[in-house]
Amino acid sequence: MIRIGEIQESIRIAFEGLQANKLRSFLTTLGVVIGITFVILMGWFLNGLDTALESTVNLLGTDVMYIDKWSWSGGQNWRKTMQRKNITYQQAMEFCNSMKTAEVSLPEAHKWGTTVKERGRTITGISVIGVPYSYSQLPAGTILYGRFFSQFEDEYSTNVTVLGYGVAKALFPEGDAIGRTIKIGGRTFEIIGVIIKRGTMMMDFVDNQVIIPISTFFGIYGMTGRSISVAVKAGSAEKLDEVRAESTGLMRSIRNVPPGEEEDFSINETETFKEQVETLRLATWGIGIGLTLLSFIVGIIGIMNIMFVSVTERTKEIGIRKSLGAKSSSILTQFLVESASLCLVGALIAFTFCSVVIAVAVHLVPEADFLTPYVPPQLILIAAIVSIIVGILAGIVPAMRASALDPVEALRYES
Amino acid sequence: MSTPLIHIEHIARTYEMGGETVHALRDVSLDIHPNEYVALMGPSGSGKSTLMNILGCLDTPSSGVYTFKGLDVNEMTDDDLAEIRNKEIGFVFQTFNLLPRATALKNIELPLIYSGVSSEERKERAIKALEDVGLGDRMLHRPNELSGGQRQRVAAARALVTKPSIILADEPTGNLDTKTGIEIMKLFQDLWSKGNTVILVTHEEDIARHARRIIRIRDGKVESDTINPNPVTKFELP
Numbered sequence: 187m188i189r190i191g192e193i194q195e196s197i198r199i200a201f202e203g204l205q206a207n208k209l210r211s212f213l214t215t216l217g218v219v220i221g222i223t224f225v226i227l228m229g230w231f232l233n234g235l236d237t238a239l240e241s242t243v244n245l246l247g248t249d250v251m252y253i254d255k256w257s258w259s260g261g262q263n264w265r266k267t268m269q270r271k272n273i274t275y276q277q278a279m280e281f282c283n284s285m286k287t288a289e290v291s292l293p294e295a296h297k298w299g300t301t302v303k304e305r306g307r308t309i310t311g312i313s314v315i316g317v318p319y320s321y322s323q324l325p326a327g328t329i330l331y332g333r334f335f336s337q338f339e340d341e342y343s344t345n346v347t348v349l350g351y352g353v354a355k356a357l358f359p360e361g362d363a364i365g366r367t368i369k370i371g372g373r374t375f376e377i378i379g380v381i382i383k384r385g386t387m388m389m390d391f392v393d394n395q396v397i398i399p400i401s402t403f404f405g406i407y408g409m410t411g412r413s414i415s416v417a418v419k420a421g422s423a424e425k426l427d428e429v430r431a432e433s434t435g436l437m438r439s440i441r442n443v444p445p446g447e448e449e450d451f452s453i454n455e456t457e458t459f460k461e462q463v464e465t466l467r468l469a470t471w472g473i474g475i476g477l478t479l480l481s482f483i484v485g486i487i488g489i490m491n492i493m494f495v496s497v498t499e500r501t502k503e504i505g506i507r508k509s510l511g512a513k514s515s516s517i518l519t520q521f522l523v524e525s526a527s528l529c530l531v532g533a534l535i536a537f538t539f540c541s542v543v544i545a546v547a548v549h550l551v552p553e554a555d556f557l558t559p560y561v562p563p564q565l566i567l568i569a570a571i572v573s574i575i576v577g578i579l580a581g582i583v584p585a586m587r588a589s590a591l592d593p594v595e596a597l598r599y600e601s
Numbered sequence: 602m603s604t605p606l607i608h609i610e611h612i613a614r615t616y617e618m619g620g621e622t623v624h625a626l627r628d629v630s631l632d633i634h635p636n637e638y639v640a641l642m643g644p645s646g647s648g649k650s651t652l653m654n655i656l657g658c659l660d661t662p663s664s665g666v667y668t669f670k671g672l673d674v675n676e677m678t679d680d681d682l683a684e685i686r687n688k689e690i691g692f693v694f695q696t697f698n699l700l701p702r703a704t705a706l707k708n709i710e711l712p713l714i715y716s717g718v719s720s721e722e723r724k725e726r727a728i729k730a731l732e733d734v735g736l737g738d739r740m741l742h743r744p745n746e747l748s749g750g751q752r753q754r755v756a757a758a759r760a761l762v763t764k765p766s767i768i769l770a771d772e773p774t775g776n777l778d779t780k781t782g783i784e785i786m787k788l789f790q791d792l793w794s795k796g797n798t799v800i801l802v803t804h805e806e807d808i809a810r811h812a813r814r815i816i817r818i819r820d821g822k823v824e825s826d827t828i829n830p831n832p833v834t835k836f837e838l839p
């Protein structure tokens with residue numbers, strides 16, 4: 187049985203040793219420092235990715251799907267997709283009117299890359315979205331302040347607009363957008379509301395949009411020449427399969443897709459994002475794990491080497507301790523604690539280094555705002571555990587050699 | 602007569618050195634009883650340290666019987682031997698064998714760490730042991746900040762702090778001048794008179810004269826084993 191006193195003693199000895207050989211200790215922990223740095227940075231990035239995915243899923247709603255000419259995930263045959271016919275407004279409306287299982291379904295018309303003007307200021311790269319008033323029932327239509335447009339405003343093609351968070355932030359940083367006017371497509375619109383912030387790294391464009399009644403949209407940009415998206419909210423995640431099945435069948439029949447032939451439209455869901463994130467995650471792991479393992483191998487060799495040196499240097503000390511009644515297990519523990527402490531110090535250095543790097547990176551790259559500006563707390567624990575495991579791996583052979591030393595031989599040893 | 606503390610019978614210890622067998626101990630039989638004061642004497646290479654290491658359970662004999670307090674040492678595991686060294690034996694070495702980086706107090710606490718004594722009690726007992734050897738004012742000194750005699754007194758305090766059954770000292774005065782040597786001998790005399798068992802290796806007649814029993818070893822065998830008729834009890838400093 188190993189006693190607490192012995193462990194405390196081992197930790198004390200370990201840190202005495204580290205202090206006595208600061209430079210040597212630092213150099214030998216370098217491999218571990220780099221390894222743990224990879225672990226932390228990887229974990230931090232993946233953690234950010236998960237957060238981004240989660241917020242994206244939340245903003246779209248797990249029970250919402252978009253029926254589009256395009257597939258969000260790409261990946262399919264580009265030329266084939268290009269040849270698909272647009273989804274017309276008539277098709278979209280026929281779909282929405284026939285849809286039975288979904289809670290809400292509505293058409294969305296998009297105009298990408300337009301400019302909006304406000305008192306002489308112009309911002310570009312804005313999407314104008316035309317939707318019916320029922321859009322407010324989708325998570326994407328959640329109002330931050332102000333209100334959404336009414337059925338009346340929708341039907342009478344009123345020039346009212348609800349701004350995306352990014353647009354509102356750019357034009358009215360004070361938060362006083364309501365009642366002001368902006369120019370969209372050359373016409374003056376009254377701002378009646380602002381949508382909550384929805385953007386993340388993968389979907390940052392969603393905040394750079396302005397929403398207007400779909401009838402108004404057609405009045406400005408025309409009804410033809412564009413493909414309409416259909417947003418379908420199932421109502422609950424359990425109903426997704428049912429709603430997907432109905433949507434597919436309905437759209438196939440509306441667009442006259444013969445049985446057995448491939449659909450000429452895509453049903454896009456949050457699943458698509460999960461797949462993208464999964465790809466990114468695998469790529470991160472693929473690169474990260476290789477580098478991490480490599481640095482740990484280098485680290486383990488370095489620490490094992492220094493531990494052998496330490497055992498040799500302290501042969502006499504081991505003899506003295508054994509003569510005073512230290513068991514082999516006590517000596518083993520002492521050296522394992524020492525190499526684990528060495529690695530733990532490495533982890534501490536890595537942690538400090540990563541904290542700085544992460545804070546600076548998030549500060550310098552605004553697009554990285556899906557990443558936390560600090561090391562996530564659970565990673566500190568993981569880094570500590572990993573470093574202790576690495577320390578034990580590196581220390582086990584030298585520690586066993588130390589514990590197996592013959593006391594008389596060890597006492598005789600002169601350094 | 603009381604049961605012997607140490608009983609050895611036909612002990613031998615050999616070393617294999619490049620195909621040759623070195624006989625460090627050939628055939629030694631001894632009984633040592635509680636509160637004896639024994640000096641082991643003999644020329645260099647005669648096997649004194651080898652015998653001492655076996656008696657102290659640091660080493661085990663190649664053949665022969667060793668019973669310590671009635672227990673067969675040959676039957677013991679390494680951990681059992683470590684426990685005997687920890688609880689029953691106090692070593693004092695010629696080269697002091699203190700840990701250079703640890704303070705006097707920490708050095709004395711070491712054996713108590715391995716017997717699982719709590720840290721407060723450890724400190725208390727270490728301070729007491731250090732005061733008993735007259736070094737209460739040197740607690741936080743490291744070995745290189747102490748004189749040879751002081752170092753050996755720290756080593757003695759460390760040997761005594763566990764209240765062992767027996768003190769084994771291998772040439773404890775070998776690295777000391779006469780004056781500090783006498784100080785250490787006075788310490789052993791005190792220990793013995795308080796009831797401790799002391800075994801002392803030396804090749805100096807002057808030192809051996811303090812013991813009550815003198816065992817002479819030659820070529821790994823006991824040459825003579827005699828009672829010292831008039832042991833020195835006065836300590837005059839030259």
Ligand SMILES: Nc1ncnc2c1ncn2[C@@H]1O[C@H](COP(=O)(O)OP(=O)(O)OP(=O)(O)O)[C@@H](O)[C@H]1O
Nearest residue numbers: 616618623624625644645646647648649650651652
């Ligand atoms: N590890 C060893 N390997 C080989 N031979 C050894 C070993 N240890 C001791 N010996 C031999 O055993 C014999 C006895 O050695 P020991 O150290 O017991 O002598 P000693 O009586 O203590 O001598 P000294 O007075 O010089 O300290 C010597 O001949 C020595 O060379």
Ligand SMILES: [Mg+2]
Nearest residue numbers: 649650651771
């Ligand atoms: Mg010797």
